[in-house]
Amino acid sequence: MLITSAYAQGAGTPPGSDLMSFAPLILIVVVFYFMLIRPQMKRSKEMKTMLDALQKNDEVVTTGGLLAKVVKVGESYVTLEVSANNEILVQKTAIQAVLPKGTIKSAG
Numbered sequence: 689m690l691i692t693s694a695y696a697q698g699a700g701t702p703p704g705s706d707l708m709s710f711a712p713l714i715l716i717v718v719v720f721y722f723m724l725i726r727p728q729m730k731r732s733k734e735m736k737t738m739l740d741a742l743q744k745n746d747e748v749v750t751t752g753g754l755l756a757k758v759v760k761v762g763e764s765y766v767t768l769e770v771s772a773n774n775e776i777l778v779q780k781t782a783i784q785a786v787l788p789k790g791t792i793k794s795a796g
Contacts, residue, residue: 739780742766747787750778755792 742748746758748768756768759775766783769775 738786739783742780742783742786747789747792748783749785749787750782751784752782755787757792 742758742761744758744761747755748758748766749755750768754768754770754776756770756776758766759769760767764780765777766780767775767777
């Protein structure tokens with residue numbers, strides 16, 4: 689009997705190493721939250737606030753790049769005056785930004 693039986697030994701991992709194996713995953717989730725999720729939530733909150741504060745005679749830019757003046761604000765649609773006697777109806781979500789007063793006159 690030259691060969692002896694080998695018995696499996698315990699893994700010998702120190703206590704708390706299970707938490708250390710999850711540390712990179714936890715770090716990735718935290719970085720993902722602060723780099724992607726939180727800024728997007730902040731941006732959408734600012735956009736909602738801007739759209740809720742939209743009122744008549746505001747000058748806006750649409751996502752298509754149109755500069756226009758708000759003529760009428762509805763629940764989910766806005767009527768914009770693109771030029772004299774030319775009005776268009778767009779969804780509120782198509783409004784990208786509210787411009788300072790007088791921007792349209794100086795841009796033309």
